[in-house]
Amino acid sequence: DAKTTQPNSMESNEEEPVHLPCNHSTISGTDYIHWYRQLPSQGPEYVIHGLTSNVNNRMASLAIAEDRKSSTLILHRATLRDAAVYYCILRSFQGAQKLVFGQGTRLTINP
Amino acid sequence: EAGVTQFPSHSVIEKGQTVTLRCDPISGHDNLYWYRRVMGKEIKFLLHFVKESKQDESGMPNNRFLAERTGGTYSTLKVQPAELEDSGVYFCASSQHNNSPLHFGNGTRLTVT
Numbered sequence: 001d002a003k004t005t006q007p008n009s010m011e012s013n014e015e016e017p018v019h020l021p022c023n024h025s026t027i028s029g030t031d032y033i034h035w036y037r038q039l040p041s042q043g044p045e046y047v048i049h050g051l052t053s054n055v056n057n058r059m060a061s062l063a064i065a066e067d068r069k070s071s072t073l074i075l076h077r078a079t080l081r082d083a084a085v086y087y088c089i090l091r092s093f094q095g096a097q098k099l100v101f102g103q104g105t106r107l108t109i110n111p
Numbered sequence: 112e113a114g115v116t117q118f119p120s121h122s123v124i125e126k127g128q129t130v131t132l133r134c135d136p137i138s139g140h141d142n143l144y145w146y147r148r149v150m151g152k153e154i155k156f157l158l159h160f161v162k163e164s165k166q167d168e169s170g171m172p173n174n175r176f177l178a179e180r181t182g183g184t185y186s187t188l189k190v191q192p193a194e195l196e197d198s199g200v201y202f203c204a205s206s207q208h209n210n211s212p213l214h215f216g217n218g219t220r221l222t223v224t
Binding site (some may be wrong): 034046 | 156
């Protein structure tokens, strides 16, 4: 399974943008970049995913480097409810469809 | 639509006993997954059903764990006999298609004493 590298923790202030980085230098051509997050006492929650182009949805934006070896999840205006562990996961559209979770980034939002 | 539901939310059992966890996926979702997080470690994949067939069970730790999905609807995960190291949170997830995002339940917290 292709591996991702994320900072263990990050901190930001409420109503400010947050940029969560992820390195995936061994990404293959069949890998999508997925982001999930886990709020306290809940199961993981899908955030966004992309292949090559930048993606936007109601929750966040995903910026993907041109060589696809890194990506950044962008929360445009963080709220206290965004405090969670964020996971960057590579998921192939071929073969096994399982998600492989790493340690993720624990995001703390200060009021 | 109703999300993925798991029952029970908490279970405390003694070592050597049997526990059965249940997962009800989102209606119409053919894919069902089991994951677990033990002892503060990373969330680990256990297995993947497509309808009632086991597509991938490479993450099942040993033969004390048995997962079923008769009829391709809800799934059960039985641990028999339970050991102390089985304590953790067991998550179920479902997805409509192979490449669709996964929807997770809130998990069952299992404590083996």
